[in-house]
Amino acid sequence: MSESTYRIQGDTGEWEVVIGLEVHAQVTSNAKLFSGASTEFGAEPNSQVSLIDAAMPGMLPTPNRECIRQAVRTGMAIGAVINKWSRFDRKNYFYADLPQGYQISQLFHPLVGEGQIEISLDDKNPDAETKSIGVERIHVEQDAGKLMHDQHPTRSYVDLNRAGVALMEIVSKPDMRSPQEAGAYLSKLRSILRYVGSCDGNMDQGSMRADVNVSVRKPGDAFGTRTETKNVNSVRFVMQTVEIEARRQVEVLEAGGKIVQETRLFDPDRGETRSMRSKEDAHDYRYFPDPDLLPLELDDSFLEACRASLPELPDAKRRRYEADLGLSAYNAAALTADADTARWFEALLAESARVQKKGEQEVARPAANWLLSDLFGALNKLGKDLDTSPVSPEQGAELLALAADGTLSGPLAKQVFEIMLETGDPAGKIVEERGLKQTSDTGAIEAVIAEILAKNPGQLEQYRGGKEALFGFFVGQTMKAMAGKANPAVVNELLKKALAG
């Protein structure tokens, strides 16, 4: 564990930033927290609203077991205390997008208690600089609907599709000290949620968003007054919010002003945070236990089933890749940061081991390198991701096998891969049809070499005169003449012999 040394340089000296995040993560579930209505993104307004979501008279909530299960699994994934007894509370306030006039949440007795998330501050060497960020609690609550003000000149419309959707509110402790730490925490949290499958983590679709609490202090002082910047919806924006808001606070304090505890919003276009409402007109939410719902009591078998269903999590997976597969720390981290990447890699690995009849550790390195550089490079250029990759793990494994058994040289493999991306054809077919096989035919190679030496008497003389660096020149000429199909090892061997005279 290390202390970040991020400091803001003010006129009166250095300032330290204190950050806490409240992350709202939409629970992956086909139905809302207390009704059977669908939760699909992007549907027609008000097409996914049950009588319960619309708070029709006499309607009652009933908890959706799947939402509870996902929140429990999330808690387990961060090593948190799971409260076997929790309770839903009503948070009362009036707003047109809140049909019941209250949100069902958990204030007094949350489902998940304290846990922690390990963050890493060095991408190249994830174990070099790590820090543990405390999670205060995770509670489940309903989302509100949304108001649309742009549909009519004088009217506002209400869309209740989101109303009642299950959210996990994941509240960190004020343990972060730099924008980098806040970004790393949010990325890591998102990675864990996606591994667990409890939230899709799609911040651009609003299924994950963060309220950013920031305060500043002189190092060693007590916590300063904090502000809360609402609904920040990307890792980059969270980092910017911290930076901008902390700098603003320093300026206010150094000018002799005071920080007001208030709610702010982040405007990425103008690169500033603005006041939304101050604490003075804060709501009195009048929380009290929801009398329509009995306390939530979880039994051991439910908890065991939750635990048994947890996948291998990113840190464990990264360490296993290093230890068992012999991957570099950097590659292991790159492959495991995202659940989809790890899944794709493991499919590639398993298929490679199968077709090459080798152990996974033997095929792991070339597979990792190919995925991280060749495939990611290609997908980047195409503007695609693994989900939409034109090449499947099975096809990748075939290509890797052809390279491993010497059928394809490195350059040939790259060439075949290009064609695969364009045509979608399997590597073997491309090799067959286009004759892109690597050749180790010594007779053919020797003939080409003889020709090259004859054509370049000057270089030959220099080489034999001691300029050994020219060896590469002869290799290049030979490969070129063989259209890249010659086996480089054979070329090397034969060239050495021929050059030696």
Added chain:
Amino acid sequence: MTDVTDLGIAELRDGIRLGKFSAREVADAFIVKVSRAKALNAFIVETPDHAIAAAKDADAARAAGETLKPLAGVPIGMKDLFATKGVQTTAASQMLEGFKPVYESTVSGRLWDAGAGMLGKLNLDQFAMGSSNETSYFGNVISPWRRGGGDNAALAPGGSSGGSSSAIAARLVPGATGTDTGGSIRQPAAFTGISGIKPTYGRCSRWGVVAFASSLDQAGPMARSVQDCAILLENMAGFDPKDSTSLQLPVPKWEDNLSGSLAGKKIGIPKEYRVDGMPEEIEALWQQGIDWLKDAGAEIVEVSLPHTKYALPAYYIIAPAEASSNLARYDGVRYGLRELAEGQNLQEMYAATRAAGFGDEVKRRILIGTYVLSAGFYDAYYTQAQKVRTLIARDFDNAWAQCDLLLTPTAPSAAFALGEKSADPLAMYLNDVFTVPSSLAGLPAMSVPGGLDKAGLPLGLQIIGKPMDEQGVLNAGLAIEQRAGFVARPESWW
């Protein structure tokens, strides 16, 4: 020929089965009675078509030789707190005037499934808040009873299920649904000389019942006999996955197991229910009830419920607290009333809508509830009231170590005249003093008529039972009914 409107649920059911009369004759007779009783203002909406359709189904089933459903062709009244599909459901509030739900409450749906027909939606205190039926937006319900001696003062039918009690007592319906939050079935039953049972909290689904105070609200039947209450309750109760506070228990055969013998039963008499200033007649009735139960074979024991005096204050914190939250949904956005003047904003729309749509008593309780839940007062009021509630429940638990059932008066007085207490909310709240403790504890409790006071008005006795012991409560009710021989009925003046 008998006037079928004098018959109760069991007699109507059996008569239709045996072909003594047709369900259609029954429906028509009650429909006529309802249409001629406007002076009582017991109905907000009359639904003769619904009753006739159910009657036709029953007659057709009988003609086809089919087994009749448990309530085939029996017409009833439905308190207007139950959502009825396609039929205006208002909770007696302007806020919901004209609201026709696209859904049917679980309880009403079960009754229709059992073959019952609906004569109409019965008036009540607005959002079930009141003890006299003077808070309805659709006007006061008048009790069919009058004091003797030429006193023609209009009397309260009790509340909040006053439309139900009035209609049953006046023989406009043989039975009806009620809901009870702090006594809203039992007190009106007592005031009008009928029976009514609030079952154990969770017995009847609250789904589709306009909420007043969720942790207390419970539906139950009202009728002219204990047997009729048992029949209706059997067809209302049962587990409902749509209500997470619903009890996952089978519905017992209460009617089949009715017995007026209380041999081996111990009846507790809570000493704290002897309140100062209680009319002598109530005292005398209570003693009479004790004697009847002894006669039925029960042993009488005195018990103590030491926290009784805190029940009413606790109730008037918890119920309004929940109500203030439950009624937040009436905001003018999605259904019901909307008051929005040109140029007003959202906040102004809320304020105007709620100011216009809610009656005074509803506003009073919303304000009390908002206050007791507000930051700074929560612990002093709400938390404290919840602790009292726990102590009251514990009182009852302790009592069950000594007895099987409790006997108390239902209300501290007979029916009062309309207007007599409406200016004094606290005096009005005292009406619930005997019914509220068992509500806070979620226990089954019933009122049965015991006799008349000097003015000729009915008085009720209350039996309180252990959780889930509706059978014990009904049996003790039957024992009283058999001995009281209560046959008094209001003279028709309407």
